[in-house]
Amino acid sequence: xxxxxxxxxxxxxxxxxxxxxxxxxxxxxxxxxxxxxxxxxxxxxxxxxxxxxxxxxxxxxxxxxxxxxxxxxxxxxxxxxxxxxxxxxxxxxxxxxxxxxxxxxxxxxxxxxxxxxxxxxxxxxxxxxxxxxxxxxxxxxxxxxxxxxxxxxxxxxxxxxxxxxxxxxxxxxxxxxxxxxxxxxxxxxxxxxxxxxxxxxxxxxxxxxxxxxxxxxxxxxxxxxxxxxxxxxxxxxxxxxxxxxxxxxxxxxxxxxxxxxxxxxxxxxxxxxxxxxxxxxxxxxxxxxxxxxxxxxxxxxxxxxxxxxxxxxxxxxxxxxxxxxxxxxxxxxxxxxxxxxxxxxxxxxxxxxxxxxxxxxxxxxxxxxxxxxxxxxxxxxxxxxxxxxxxxxxxxxxxxxxxxxxxxxxxxxxxxxxxxxxxxxxxxxxxxxxxxxxxxxxxxxxxxxxxxxxxxxxxxxxxxxxxxxxxxxxxxxxxxxxxxxxxxxxxxxxxxxxxxxxxxxxxxxxxxxx
Numbered sequence: 001x002x003x004x005x006x007x008x009x010x011x012x013x014x015x016x017x018x019x020x021x022x023x024x025x026x027x028x029x030x031x032x033x034x035x036x037x038x039x040x041x042x043x044x045x046x047x048x049x050x051x052x053x054x055x056x057x058x059x060x061x062x063x064x065x066x067x068x069x070x071x072x073x074x075x076x077x078x079x080x081x082x083x084x085x086x087x088x089x090x091x092x093x094x095x096x097x098x099x100x101x102x103x104x105x106x107x108x109x110x111x112x113x114x115x116x117x118x119x120x121x122x123x124x125x126x127x128x129x130x131x132x133x134x135x136x137x138x139x140x141x142x143x144x145x146x147x148x149x150x151x152x153x154x155x156x157x158x159x160x161x162x163x164x165x166x167x168x169x170x171x172x173x174x175x176x177x178x179x180x181x182x183x184x185x186x187x188x189x190x191x192x193x194x195x196x197x198x199x200x201x202x203x204x205x206x207x208x209x210x211x212x213x214x215x216x217x218x219x220x221x222x223x224x225x226x227x228x229x230x231x232x233x234x235x236x237x238x239x240x241x242x243x244x245x246x247x248x249x250x251x252x253x254x255x256x257x258x259x260x261x262x263x264x265x266x267x268x269x270x271x272x273x274x275x276x277x278x279x280x281x282x283x284x285x286x287x288x289x290x291x292x293x294x295x296x297x298x299x300x301x302x303x304x305x306x307x308x309x310x311x312x313x314x315x316x317x318x319x320x321x322x323x324x325x326x327x328x329x330x331x332x333x334x335x336x337x338x339x340x341x342x343x344x345x346x347x348x349x350x351x352x353x354x355x356x357x358x359x360x361x362x363x364x365x366x367x368x369x370x371x372x373x374x375x376x377x378x379x380x381x382x383x384x385x386x387x388x389x390x391x392x393x394x395x396x397x398x399x400x401x402x403x404x405x406x407x408x409x410x411x412x413x414x415x416x417x418x419x420x421x422x423x424x425x426x427x428x429x430x431x432x433x434x435x436x437x438x439x440x441x442x443x444x445x446x447x448x449x450x451x452x453x454x455x456x457x458x459x460x461x462x463x464x465x466x467x468x469x470x471x472x473x474x475x476x477x478x479x480x481x482x483x484x485x486x487x488x489x490x491x492x493x494x495x496x497x498x499x500x501x502x503x504x505x506x507x508x509x510x511x512x513x514x
Contacts, residue, residue, distance in 0.1 A: 014148040017090065018138065021113025021149055027183045030115045031071060032199050033108035034175045035060065036277050038073030039203070041173065042211060050076040055172070056211045060196060062187040063166065063218040067179050069115065069187050070218070074172040078123035080155075083132040086121075087151045110149065113138060116179040122156065122165060123173040131156040131168070166218060189217040189224075196226045202256060202306040203276040204228035231302045233262035234350075236343050241332065255332055258303040259295075259340070261347040263354055268299035272319075273306040279319060286319065287330045294344050295337040300351060301344075305333070356414060356450050359458040360439070364411045366459070367466065370506045371407050377474035377499050378481065379405060409470060412437040412462070426465040428473055435473050437466055463507045471499035 008016065024030040038058050045051045055074040062069055078086075090107060112119035118137040124130075133156045140146035161168035165176060179187070187195075192215040197204065203211060205228045216223035237257040259270065269282035280286050283296045283305060290296045307329055311320040319326055417424055417440040425443050429436045439462070440446060449461035475496050479486065486492050 017110065017149050018113065018147055020090075020107050021110040021136075021138070024111055024114035027069070027115045027179070027186055028195050028199065030111040030177075031060065031069060031187075031195065032277060033111035034071040034177075035200070037108050038071060038075065038173065039200075039211065039276070041073055041075035045076040051171075053210055057214060058211060059214045059216065059223075060192050061166075061214075061216045061218055061223075062184060062189070062192060064184055064188075065219050067116075067181065067184040068166075069177045069179055069184070070166055071175040071177075072169070072172060074169070077125040077128075077171045078132060078173055079125055080128065080132045083121075083123060083134050084153060086134060087136070087153070110136065112136060112177045113149070115177050115183050118178045120165065120176040120178075121173065122161070122176070124169065124171055126171045131158075131161055189215065189220070189222055192216075193224065193226055197229045198271075199278045200276060201228060201271070201278070201304050202258070202273050205258060205304075206256070206276075231260040231262055232264070233260040233300075233302070234343075234347055235260050236301070236340050236347075237303075237336065241336070254308060255329065256304075256306040256308075257336065258306075259301055260303050261298075261300050261344070261351075262302050263300065263347070263351040265302065266299040268297075268301065270296065270301055271304050273304055274310055274312050274319060275308055276306060278304075279312055283333060287333075290330070290333060290337075293334065293337040294341050296333065298344055298348075300347070352450070353414070356441075356458065359450070359455055360412055360414065360462060362455075363459045363462040366507055366510055367409070367463070367503075368407045369510055370503055371409075372404060373510075374502050374506050376405070377471065377495060378478035379474075408433060409435045409437060409466075409473075412439045412466065414439050414441050416440065416442040426469055428469040430473065435470075437469065439465065459511070463504050467500040467503040468496065470503065471496040474499065 024033070035058060042051070042056055042058070046053075046056065051074070057074045059070070059072040061072070086109065090110070109119075109121060118135065121134040121136070123132050133154050134151060135153075136149055136151050138147060139150055140148055156165065158168045165174065196213050196215055200213065204213065204226065213226040214223050215226055235258075237259040240254040240256045242254050269284075271278050272280040272283055272286050284290055295301060307319075307325075310323060310325045310329065312318065319329075412426070413436065415438055417427075417438075421427065422440070422442060424440055425445055426437060426439045429438065441450075446461065450458045475492060479492075486495070
């Protein structure tokens with residue numbers, strides 16, 4: 001039996017091209033396709049000496065008034081001959097097999113269908129006087145089953161460019177995607193900046209190609225250079241790691257890591273990039289088996305992983321899993337996890353300490369307010385009299401105001417108690433007129449209250465363990481100063497219990513309202 005290649009009739013081809021145009025999950029992946037083609041063009045033309053460093057620029061602009069998104073590169077441009085070939089050679093790429101380039105599928109120029117109904121691709125080389133113009137458009141109606149992508153090619157003058165296409169340029173390619181009201185709202189100035197920072201982070205960070213990214217709003221006349229968004233925290237890894245050549249094959253592959261432990265964020269999810277362009281939002285999307293790792297499941301890890309050689313799937317939404325390079329990348333991610341586990345554990349401890357300290361600081365501010373709004377056992381409910389403007393004072397016109405008390409209890413100290421005292425949740429140590437409270441971080445109840453990271457439970461625990469020892473300290477001070485005569489031990493215990501309950505009740509009133 002003779003082997004034959006399957007063929008596609010014209011109707012099926014038209015339907016498939018339309019599906020290719022609409023395969024992207026929203027405007028950002030679509031915009032990424034055009035921007036990525038521009039990056040490749042800049043890097044290729046720079047290597048070939050066709051442009052210099054002064055034109056290493058990518059622009060991502062929005063024109064809200066016309067609902068257009070503009071992506072522009074300043075590479076050497078597309079010749080008129082090549083422009084004629086593009087719509088007739090979908091899927092045929094001159095980049096195929098070039099592992100250092102990104103647009104090897106030759107379908108990215110169709111990505112407009114996931115944003116709107118048409119796109120204008122305009123390019124010019126320095127040697128040409130006119131602009132080469134390729135327009136793709138979706139026509140027909142879905143309900144009639146005749147939707148399809150059509151195209152036309154013509155040339156534009158400098159006057160055409162100024163009048164209809166947001167201005168002329170000397171060389172490069174300008175993409176104008178005609179969107180709708182819903183899409184253009186998502187391409188506002190700030191969102192475009194976030195898009196570039198999110199989808200091209202390794203290029204912004206390393207900037208090996210010295211490419212400048214610009215975002216802007218045409219209607220407002222705004223343009224801004226985009227920079228890498230620095231992540232606050234402890235850097236765990238920052239640089240390239242060589243993949244084992246026996247696994248990676250002939251190519252000497254390297255993977256670039258930028259990993260930061262951010263104590264204050266729990267967003268988690270380290271994105272994966274291929275050749276500087278985001279493919280996955282999370283390493284776990286690359287391979288689910290990494291779900292048992294400490295590093296790649298930690299909610300405090302931010303940064304990126306960037307590999308430089310692997311092929312991506314159609315639509316640039318995944319990496320080809322059949323290659324040895326893919327398997328070596330997954331293995332490397334496990335190796336990095338093993339090397340960084342100790343650092344993660346240490347940072348988790350620091351994070352817990354910072355969180356717990358913050359809860360205690362917040363709680364102690366509340367405790368001081370409670371102290372001012374209740375009557376301690378060793379104090380009087382003192383008031384100050386304020387005379388009227390006439391200087392006279394009478395009981396019925398007297399204005400009463402509570403005097404602020406000196407709060408003698410210092411902010412609790414977190415510590416582990418000795419073996420003898422390990423059963424205690426907290427204790428108090430007097431030093432002169434000040435009292436120091438120590439909270440036992442080794443107690444199981446402390447770990448339960450603070451261990452889950454819930455602020456409310458930590459605050460409740462702090463008041464529950466502090467209120468009784470504050471009441472005891474006040475009672476001791478009251479007895480020593482003989483401010484009040486107490487009867488039996490049971491009466492003293494009752495007074496302490498009532499005072500502790502008073503503190504906790506007042507705390508709840510302050511937190512949740514009367």
